[in-house]
Amino acid sequence: MREQTLSHTTDGTRRTRRIRRIRLDTDRIRRGAARVDAGTPPGRDRAVDALRAFAILGVVLGHWLVTALVADSGTLHTASPLQDMPWLAPISWVFQTLAVFFLVGGHVATRGYASARARGATYRQWLTGRLSRLFRPAAAVLTLWTVTAVALLLSGTDFETVRTLVKLALSPLWFLVVFAGLTAATPLLTRLNPLWPLAVVLHVDLIRFGLGGPSWLGWVNVAAGWLVPYTLGAAWTRGELERARAGWVLLAGGAAATAALVLWAGYPASMVGVPGGTISNLDPPTLAAVTFGLAQCGLALLLRDRLRRSMRRPLAWSAVALVNLSAMTIFLWHQTALMATTATTIPAGHLLGLHTRPDDLTWVAARVAWLPVFALALTICWTAFRTYEQDPRPRTVRTGSRTRARARARTRMRIRIRAKTLHRA
Numbered sequence: 001m002r003e004q005t006l007s008h009t010t011d012g013t014r015r016t017r018r019i020r021r022i023r024l025d026t027d028r029i030r031r032g033a034a035r036v037d038a039g040t041p042p043g044r045d046r047a048v049d050a051l052r053a054f055a056i057l058g059v060v061l062g063h064w065l066v067t068a069l070v071a072d073s074g075t076l077h078t079a080s081p082l083q084d085m086p087w088l089a090p091i092s093w094v095f096q097t098l099a100v101f102f103l104v105g106g107h108v109a110t111r112g113y114a115s116a117r118a119r120g121a122t123y124r125q126w127l128t129g130r131l132s133r134l135f136r137p138a139a140a141v142l143t144l145w146t147v148t149a150v151a152l153l154l155s156g157t158d159f160e161t162v163r164t165l166v167k168l169a170l171s172p173l174w175f176l177v178v179f180a181g182l183t184a185a186t187p188l189l190t191r192l193n194p195l196w197p198l199a200v201v202l203h204v205d206l207i208r209f210g211l212g213g214p215s216w217l218g219w220v221n222v223a224a225g226w227l228v229p230y231t232l233g234a235a236w237t238r239g240e241l242e243r244a245r246a247g248w249v250l251l252a253g254g255a256a257a258t259a260a261l262v263l264w265a266g267y268p269a270s271m272v273g274v275p276g277g278t279i280s281n282l283d284p285p286t287l288a289a290v291t292f293g294l295a296q297c298g299l300a301l302l303l304r305d306r307l308r309r310s311m312r313r314p315l316a317w318s319a320v321a322l323v324n325l326s327a328m329t330i331f332l333w334h335q336t337a338l339m340a341t342t343a344t345t346i347p348a349g350h351l352l353g354l355h356t357r358p359d360d361l362t363w364v365a366a367r368v369a370w371l372p373v374f375a376l377a378l379t380i381c382w383t384a385f386r387t388y389e390q391d392p393r394p395r396t397v398r399t400g401s402r403t404r405a406r407a408r409a410r411t412r413m414r415i416r417i418r419a420k421t422l423h424r425a
Contacts, residue, residue, distance in 0.1 A: 062095025099293025106233020250298025
Protein backbone atom coordinates (compact mmCIF):
# COMPACT_ATOMS: atom_id res chain seq x y z
CA MET A 1 0.00 0.00 0.00
CA ARG A 2 2.84 2.35 0.96
CA GLU A 3 4.66 1.59 -2.32
CA GLN A 4 1.52 2.36 -4.33
CA THR A 5 1.10 5.61 -2.41
CA LEU A 6 4.73 6.57 -3.06
CA SER A 7 4.32 5.68 -6.75
CA HIS A 8 1.20 7.83 -7.08
CA THR A 9 2.96 10.67 -5.24
CA THR A 10 5.99 10.45 -7.55
CA ASP A 11 3.79 10.39 -10.66
CA GLY A 12 1.84 13.37 -9.38
CA THR A 13 5.04 15.30 -8.66
CA ARG A 14 6.38 14.60 -12.15
CA ARG A 15 3.08 15.63 -13.71
CA THR A 16 3.08 18.85 -11.70
CA ARG A 17 6.66 19.64 -12.75
CA ARG A 18 5.80 18.93 -16.36
CA ILE A 19 2.80 21.25 -16.21
CA ARG A 20 4.92 23.99 -14.61
CA ARG A 21 7.57 23.56 -17.28
CA ILE A 22 4.96 23.85 -20.04
CA ARG A 23 3.52 26.96 -18.42
CA LEU A 24 6.96 28.54 -18.11
CA ASP A 25 7.76 27.78 -21.75
CA THR A 26 4.39 29.19 -22.80
CA ASP A 27 5.00 32.35 -20.80
CA ARG A 28 8.43 32.77 -22.37
CA ILE A 29 6.98 32.40 -25.86
CA ARG A 30 4.25 34.92 -25.10
CA ARG A 31 6.72 37.42 -23.65
CA GLY A 32 9.01 36.99 -26.65
CA ALA A 33 6.08 37.47 -29.04
CA ALA A 34 5.04 40.58 -27.14
CA ARG A 35 8.56 42.02 -27.49
CA VAL A 36 8.56 41.36 -31.25
CA ASP A 37 5.12 42.96 -31.54
CA ALA A 38 6.16 46.01 -29.52
CA GLY A 39 9.39 46.40 -31.51
CA THR A 40 7.63 46.49 -34.89
CA PRO A 41 7.28 49.99 -36.41
CA PRO A 42 3.65 51.16 -36.23
CA GLY A 43 3.46 51.95 -39.95
CA ARG A 44 4.62 48.54 -41.15
CA ASP A 45 2.10 46.72 -43.38
CA ARG A 46 2.08 43.31 -41.73
CA ALA A 47 -0.12 41.83 -44.46
CA VAL A 48 2.86 42.11 -46.85
CA ASP A 49 5.04 40.04 -44.54
CA ALA A 50 2.24 37.51 -44.01
CA LEU A 51 1.81 37.03 -47.76
CA ARG A 52 5.55 36.56 -48.21
CA ALA A 53 5.68 33.98 -45.42
CA PHE A 54 2.71 32.04 -46.82
CA ALA A 55 4.25 32.08 -50.31
CA ILE A 56 7.58 30.68 -49.09
CA LEU A 57 5.99 28.01 -46.90
CA GLY A 58 3.63 27.04 -49.73
CA VAL A 59 6.55 26.35 -52.07
CA VAL A 60 8.39 24.37 -49.38
CA LEU A 61 5.39 22.18 -48.52
CA GLY A 62 4.57 21.72 -52.20
CA HIS A 63 8.05 20.42 -52.98
CA TRP A 64 8.03 18.12 -49.97
CA LEU A 65 4.68 16.64 -51.00
CA VAL A 66 5.31 16.04 -54.72
CA THR A 67 9.06 15.30 -54.85
CA ALA A 68 10.29 11.77 -54.24
CA LEU A 69 13.75 10.21 -54.57
CA VAL A 70 13.41 6.63 -55.79
CA ALA A 71 16.23 4.08 -56.02
CA ASP A 72 16.15 2.15 -59.30
CA SER A 73 18.97 -0.23 -60.34
CA GLY A 74 21.42 1.47 -58.00
CA THR A 75 20.60 4.97 -59.26
CA LEU A 76 18.52 7.65 -57.57
CA HIS A 77 16.02 9.56 -59.69
CA THR A 78 13.17 11.95 -58.96
CA ALA A 79 9.52 10.94 -59.19
CA SER A 80 6.20 12.59 -58.41
CA PRO A 81 2.83 11.27 -57.21
CA LEU A 82 1.26 13.46 -59.90
CA GLN A 83 2.77 11.13 -62.49
CA ASP A 84 0.71 8.10 -61.42
CA MET A 85 -2.16 10.02 -59.83
CA PRO A 86 -2.85 13.04 -62.06
CA TRP A 87 -6.16 13.63 -60.28
CA LEU A 88 -4.07 15.01 -57.38
CA ALA A 89 -3.29 18.09 -59.50
CA PRO A 90 -5.29 20.37 -57.11
CA ILE A 91 -2.41 19.94 -54.64
CA SER A 92 -0.29 22.04 -57.00
CA TRP A 93 -2.99 24.71 -57.09
CA VAL A 94 -2.63 25.20 -53.34
CA PHE A 95 1.14 25.04 -52.94
CA GLN A 96 2.50 26.61 -56.14
CA THR A 97 2.59 30.13 -54.70
CA LEU A 98 5.52 31.74 -56.53
CA ALA A 99 3.28 34.35 -58.16
CA VAL A 100 2.36 35.72 -54.72
CA PHE A 101 6.04 35.97 -53.82
CA PHE A 102 6.77 37.96 -57.00
CA LEU A 103 3.73 40.17 -56.30
CA VAL A 104 5.07 41.00 -52.84
CA GLY A 105 8.62 41.33 -54.20
CA GLY A 106 7.53 43.87 -56.80
CA HIS A 107 5.58 45.85 -54.22
CA VAL A 108 8.40 45.92 -51.67
CA ALA A 109 11.10 46.68 -54.25
CA THR A 110 9.30 49.60 -55.90
CA ARG A 111 8.28 51.04 -52.54
CA GLY A 112 11.80 50.60 -51.15
CA TYR A 113 13.40 52.17 -54.22
CA ALA A 114 11.15 55.23 -53.97
CA SER A 115 11.99 55.54 -50.27
CA ALA A 116 15.73 55.20 -50.95
CA ARG A 117 15.62 57.90 -53.61
CA ALA A 118 13.75 60.17 -51.21
CA ARG A 119 16.55 59.69 -48.65
CA GLY A 120 19.17 60.56 -51.27
CA ALA A 121 20.55 57.04 -51.69
CA THR A 122 21.96 56.06 -55.08
CA TYR A 123 20.67 53.19 -57.21
CA ARG A 124 23.87 51.25 -56.55
CA GLN A 125 23.52 51.58 -52.78
CA TRP A 126 19.90 50.47 -52.88
CA LEU A 127 20.58 47.51 -55.19
CA THR A 128 23.59 46.33 -53.17
CA GLY A 129 21.51 46.25 -50.03
CA ARG A 130 18.70 44.35 -51.77
CA LEU A 131 20.86 41.73 -53.48
CA SER A 132 23.33 41.05 -50.69
CA ARG A 133 20.65 39.34 -48.62
CA LEU A 134 19.82 37.12 -51.59
CA PHE A 135 23.31 36.04 -52.62
CA ARG A 136 24.99 35.44 -49.25
CA PRO A 137 22.79 32.42 -48.40
CA ALA A 138 23.05 31.26 -52.03
CA ALA A 139 26.86 31.24 -51.78
CA ALA A 140 26.63 28.96 -48.74
CA VAL A 141 24.40 26.48 -50.61
CA LEU A 142 26.69 26.47 -53.66
CA THR A 143 29.80 25.92 -51.55
CA LEU A 144 28.35 23.04 -49.55
CA TRP A 145 26.95 21.22 -52.57
CA THR A 146 30.12 21.70 -54.62
CA VAL A 147 32.10 19.99 -51.87
CA THR A 148 29.40 17.32 -51.45
CA ALA A 149 29.25 16.55 -55.18
CA VAL A 150 33.04 16.19 -55.44
CA ALA A 151 33.13 13.95 -52.36
CA LEU A 152 30.33 11.73 -53.73
CA LEU A 153 32.02 11.35 -57.11
CA LEU A 154 35.39 10.53 -55.52
CA SER A 155 33.71 7.91 -53.33
CA GLY A 156 32.41 6.12 -56.43
CA THR A 157 28.77 7.26 -56.35
CA ASP A 158 26.99 6.91 -59.68
CA PHE A 159 27.17 10.09 -61.76
CA GLU A 160 23.41 10.11 -62.49
CA THR A 161 22.69 9.92 -58.78
CA VAL A 162 25.00 12.85 -58.05
CA ARG A 163 23.46 14.79 -60.92
CA THR A 164 19.95 14.18 -59.57
CA LEU A 165 20.90 15.29 -56.06
CA VAL A 166 22.75 18.43 -57.18
CA LYS A 167 19.98 19.42 -59.59
CA LEU A 168 17.37 19.03 -56.87
CA ALA A 169 19.40 20.90 -54.25
CA LEU A 170 20.26 23.82 -56.54
CA SER A 171 16.88 24.05 -58.28
CA PRO A 172 15.75 26.94 -56.02
CA LEU A 173 18.58 29.06 -57.44
CA TRP A 174 16.74 29.61 -60.74
CA PHE A 175 14.17 31.60 -58.81
CA LEU A 176 16.92 33.63 -57.17
CA VAL A 177 18.47 34.57 -60.52
CA VAL A 178 15.12 35.68 -61.99
CA PHE A 179 14.17 37.59 -58.86
CA ALA A 180 17.56 39.34 -58.78
CA GLY A 181 17.20 40.33 -62.44
CA LEU A 182 13.76 41.83 -61.90
CA THR A 183 14.99 43.61 -58.78
CA ALA A 184 17.86 45.16 -60.72
CA ALA A 185 15.40 46.38 -63.37
CA THR A 186 12.98 47.88 -60.79
CA PRO A 187 13.58 51.54 -61.82
CA LEU A 188 12.47 50.62 -65.36
CA LEU A 189 9.44 48.65 -64.18
CA THR A 190 7.80 51.08 -61.77
CA ARG A 191 5.32 52.25 -64.45
CA LEU A 192 5.14 49.17 -66.68
CA ASN A 193 1.60 47.91 -67.23
CA PRO A 194 1.30 44.15 -66.46
CA LEU A 195 -0.60 43.68 -69.73
CA TRP A 196 2.64 44.10 -71.72
CA PRO A 197 4.52 41.09 -70.30
CA LEU A 198 1.23 39.15 -70.35
CA ALA A 199 0.98 39.84 -74.09
CA VAL A 200 4.55 38.56 -74.54
CA VAL A 201 3.69 35.28 -72.79
CA LEU A 202 0.55 34.91 -74.94
CA HIS A 203 2.46 35.37 -78.19
CA VAL A 204 5.32 33.08 -77.15
CA ASP A 205 2.88 30.26 -76.36
CA LEU A 206 0.94 30.92 -79.55
CA ILE A 207 4.13 30.54 -81.60
CA ARG A 208 5.37 27.51 -79.62
CA PHE A 209 2.16 25.48 -79.39
CA GLY A 210 -0.06 26.92 -82.11
CA LEU A 211 2.40 27.48 -84.93
CA GLY A 212 5.00 24.80 -84.15
CA GLY A 213 7.75 27.25 -83.22
CA PRO A 214 11.03 26.26 -81.53
CA SER A 215 10.78 25.04 -77.95
CA TRP A 216 13.66 27.25 -76.79
CA LEU A 217 11.43 30.27 -77.36
CA GLY A 218 9.60 29.31 -74.17
CA TRP A 219 12.51 30.51 -72.07
CA VAL A 220 11.49 34.07 -72.90
CA ASN A 221 8.61 33.42 -70.52
CA VAL A 222 10.98 32.92 -67.60
CA ALA A 223 11.37 36.70 -67.49
CA ALA A 224 8.06 37.74 -69.03
CA GLY A 225 5.94 35.30 -67.02
CA TRP A 226 7.21 36.39 -63.60
CA LEU A 227 7.28 40.00 -64.73
CA VAL A 228 3.45 39.94 -64.70
CA PRO A 229 3.01 39.53 -60.91
CA TYR A 230 6.11 41.67 -60.26
CA THR A 231 4.60 44.62 -62.14
CA LEU A 232 1.30 43.97 -60.37
CA GLY A 233 3.26 44.60 -57.18
CA ALA A 234 4.43 47.91 -58.65
CA ALA A 235 0.80 48.77 -59.43
CA TRP A 236 -0.02 47.97 -55.80
CA THR A 237 2.64 50.51 -54.74
CA ARG A 238 1.08 53.11 -57.03
CA GLY A 239 -2.26 52.59 -55.26
CA GLU A 240 -4.02 51.12 -58.29
CA LEU A 241 -5.05 47.87 -56.57
CA GLU A 242 -6.50 49.18 -53.31
CA ARG A 243 -10.14 48.58 -54.21
CA ALA A 244 -11.64 45.14 -53.72
CA ARG A 245 -12.84 45.25 -57.31
CA ALA A 246 -9.26 44.85 -58.58
CA GLY A 247 -8.79 41.70 -56.53
CA TRP A 248 -12.08 40.20 -57.72
CA VAL A 249 -11.29 40.95 -61.38
CA LEU A 250 -7.88 39.27 -61.09
CA LEU A 251 -9.28 36.27 -59.20
CA ALA A 252 -12.28 35.65 -61.46
CA GLY A 253 -10.53 36.49 -64.73
CA GLY A 254 -7.41 34.48 -63.92
CA ALA A 255 -9.39 31.44 -62.76
CA ALA A 256 -11.67 31.50 -65.83
CA ALA A 257 -8.74 31.86 -68.24
CA THR A 258 -6.83 29.03 -66.56
CA ALA A 259 -9.83 26.72 -66.67
CA ALA A 260 -10.34 27.48 -70.37
CA LEU A 261 -6.68 26.82 -71.18
CA VAL A 262 -6.70 23.49 -69.33
CA LEU A 263 -10.04 22.28 -70.67
CA TRP A 264 -9.80 23.40 -74.31
CA ALA A 265 -6.21 24.42 -75.13
CA GLY A 266 -4.38 21.29 -73.98
CA TYR A 267 -2.45 22.76 -71.06
CA PRO A 268 -1.79 20.35 -68.15
CA ALA A 269 -3.89 20.77 -65.01
CA SER A 270 -0.83 20.55 -62.73
CA MET A 271 0.80 23.91 -62.06
CA VAL A 272 4.16 22.22 -61.42
CA GLY A 273 6.29 20.04 -63.67
CA VAL A 274 5.56 16.31 -63.75
CA PRO A 275 8.35 13.86 -64.74
CA GLY A 276 7.59 12.40 -68.14
CA GLY A 277 5.08 15.09 -69.07
CA THR A 278 5.18 16.58 -72.56
CA ILE A 279 4.41 20.10 -71.31
CA SER A 280 5.39 21.69 -68.00
CA ASN A 281 3.48 24.72 -66.81
CA LEU A 282 6.44 25.88 -64.76
CA ASP A 283 9.62 24.98 -66.62
CA PRO A 284 9.41 27.36 -68.43
CA PRO A 285 6.23 29.22 -67.34
CA THR A 286 3.28 28.90 -69.70
CA LEU A 287 0.28 31.14 -70.25
CA ALA A 288 -1.75 28.84 -67.96
CA ALA A 289 0.76 29.31 -65.12
CA VAL A 290 0.64 33.09 -65.58
CA THR A 291 -3.17 33.29 -65.60
CA PHE A 292 -3.26 31.01 -62.58
CA GLY A 293 -0.80 33.38 -60.90
CA LEU A 294 -3.14 36.28 -61.66
CA ALA A 295 -5.92 34.45 -59.81
CA GLN A 296 -3.59 33.86 -56.84
CA CYS A 297 -2.58 37.53 -56.79
CA GLY A 298 -6.23 38.55 -56.82
CA LEU A 299 -6.95 36.31 -53.85
CA ALA A 300 -3.90 37.68 -52.01
CA LEU A 301 -5.10 41.25 -52.53
CA LEU A 302 -8.55 40.37 -51.24
CA LEU A 303 -7.08 38.84 -48.08
CA ARG A 304 -5.00 41.88 -47.12
CA ASP A 305 -7.43 43.41 -44.62
CA ARG A 306 -8.12 40.07 -42.98
CA LEU A 307 -4.39 39.40 -42.67
CA ARG A 308 -3.78 42.82 -41.14
CA ARG A 309 -6.33 42.05 -38.43
CA SER A 310 -4.84 38.59 -37.81
CA MET A 311 -1.32 39.99 -37.56
CA ARG A 312 -2.34 42.17 -34.60
CA ARG A 313 -2.02 39.03 -32.48
CA PRO A 314 1.54 38.93 -31.12
CA LEU A 315 1.97 35.16 -31.49
CA ALA A 316 0.84 35.13 -35.13
CA TRP A 317 2.96 38.16 -35.97
CA SER A 318 6.11 36.83 -34.29
CA ALA A 319 5.84 33.58 -36.29
CA VAL A 320 5.47 35.52 -39.55
CA ALA A 321 8.35 37.82 -38.60
CA LEU A 322 10.60 34.82 -37.91
CA VAL A 323 9.85 33.31 -41.34
CA ASN A 324 10.52 36.64 -43.05
CA LEU A 325 13.87 37.08 -41.30
CA SER A 326 15.02 33.74 -42.73
CA ALA A 327 12.94 33.52 -45.92
CA MET A 328 15.89 32.85 -48.24
CA THR A 329 17.48 30.36 -45.85
CA ILE A 330 14.25 28.39 -45.62
CA PHE A 331 13.73 28.48 -49.38
CA LEU A 332 17.28 27.55 -50.38
CA TRP A 333 17.76 24.73 -47.86
CA HIS A 334 14.39 22.97 -47.90
CA GLN A 335 15.39 20.56 -50.68
CA THR A 336 18.63 19.76 -48.86
CA ALA A 337 16.58 18.93 -45.76
CA LEU A 338 14.46 16.51 -47.80
CA MET A 339 17.51 14.79 -49.29
CA ALA A 340 19.34 14.63 -45.95
CA THR A 341 16.36 12.85 -44.41
CA THR A 342 16.16 10.47 -47.35
CA ALA A 343 19.88 9.68 -47.27
CA THR A 344 20.23 9.16 -43.52
CA THR A 345 17.30 6.72 -43.42
CA ILE A 346 18.52 4.49 -46.27
CA PRO A 347 20.14 1.97 -43.86
CA ALA A 348 16.66 1.35 -42.40
CA GLY A 349 15.48 -0.05 -45.76
CA HIS A 350 12.98 1.20 -48.31
CA LEU A 351 10.67 3.26 -46.12
CA LEU A 352 7.17 4.02 -47.36
CA GLY A 353 6.69 7.63 -48.36
CA LEU A 354 10.43 8.23 -48.52
CA HIS A 355 12.25 5.71 -50.72
CA THR A 356 9.35 3.95 -52.45
CA ARG A 357 7.64 4.86 -55.71
CA PRO A 358 4.82 7.42 -55.20
CA ASP A 359 2.08 5.51 -57.00
CA ASP A 360 -0.83 5.28 -54.52
CA LEU A 361 -2.57 7.12 -51.69
CA THR A 362 -0.71 5.09 -49.09
CA TRP A 363 2.48 6.81 -50.21
CA VAL A 364 0.79 10.22 -49.93
CA ALA A 365 -0.37 9.48 -46.37
CA ALA A 366 3.11 8.27 -45.41
CA ARG A 367 4.71 11.37 -46.98
CA VAL A 368 2.44 13.62 -44.91
CA ALA A 369 3.66 11.76 -41.81
CA TRP A 370 7.27 12.50 -42.84
CA LEU A 371 6.71 16.28 -43.02
CA PRO A 372 7.63 16.91 -39.35
CA VAL A 373 10.92 15.07 -39.91
CA PHE A 374 11.67 17.26 -42.95
CA ALA A 375 10.83 20.31 -40.82
CA LEU A 376 13.28 19.15 -38.14
CA ALA A 377 16.03 18.69 -40.73
CA LEU A 378 15.27 22.15 -42.14
CA THR A 379 15.47 23.59 -38.62
CA ILE A 380 18.98 22.14 -38.29
CA CYS A 381 19.96 23.71 -41.63
CA TRP A 382 18.40 27.00 -40.51
CA THR A 383 20.35 26.96 -37.26
CA ALA A 384 23.61 26.36 -39.11
CA PHE A 385 23.19 28.79 -42.03
CA ARG A 386 20.71 31.52 -41.03
CA THR A 387 23.52 33.97 -40.18
CA TYR A 388 24.40 34.19 -43.89
CA GLU A 389 21.11 35.97 -44.50
CA GLN A 390 21.84 38.81 -42.09
CA ASP A 391 24.45 41.49 -42.64
CA PRO A 392 27.67 40.34 -40.92
CA ARG A 393 28.48 43.99 -40.21
CA PRO A 394 25.79 45.25 -37.83
CA ARG A 395 26.41 48.93 -38.46
CA THR A 396 23.34 50.09 -36.58
CA VAL A 397 24.36 48.16 -33.48
CA ARG A 398 27.91 49.46 -33.67
CA THR A 399 26.71 53.03 -34.14
CA GLY A 400 24.32 52.65 -31.24
CA SER A 401 27.06 51.19 -29.03
CA ARG A 402 29.45 54.03 -29.89
CA THR A 403 26.73 56.60 -29.23
CA ARG A 404 25.96 55.07 -25.84
CA ALA A 405 29.69 54.93 -24.96
CA ARG A 406 30.16 58.58 -25.86
CA ALA A 407 27.11 59.54 -23.82
CA ARG A 408 28.47 57.67 -20.81
CA ALA A 409 31.87 59.39 -21.23
CA ARG A 410 30.21 62.82 -21.37
CA THR A 411 28.17 62.01 -18.26
CA ARG A 412 31.31 60.95 -16.34
CA MET A 413 33.07 64.15 -17.44
CA ARG A 414 30.15 66.32 -16.20
CA ILE A 415 30.17 64.47 -12.86
CA ARG A 416 33.91 65.10 -12.45
CA ILE A 417 33.54 68.80 -13.29
CA ARG A 418 30.70 69.17 -10.78
CA ALA A 419 32.70 67.32 -8.12
CA LYS A 420 35.70 69.62 -8.62
CA THR A 421 33.46 72.69 -8.49
CA LEU A 422 31.85 71.56 -5.25
CA HIS A 423 35.26 70.77 -3.75
CA ARG A 424 36.57 74.23 -4.55
CA ALA A 425 33.42 75.79 -3.16
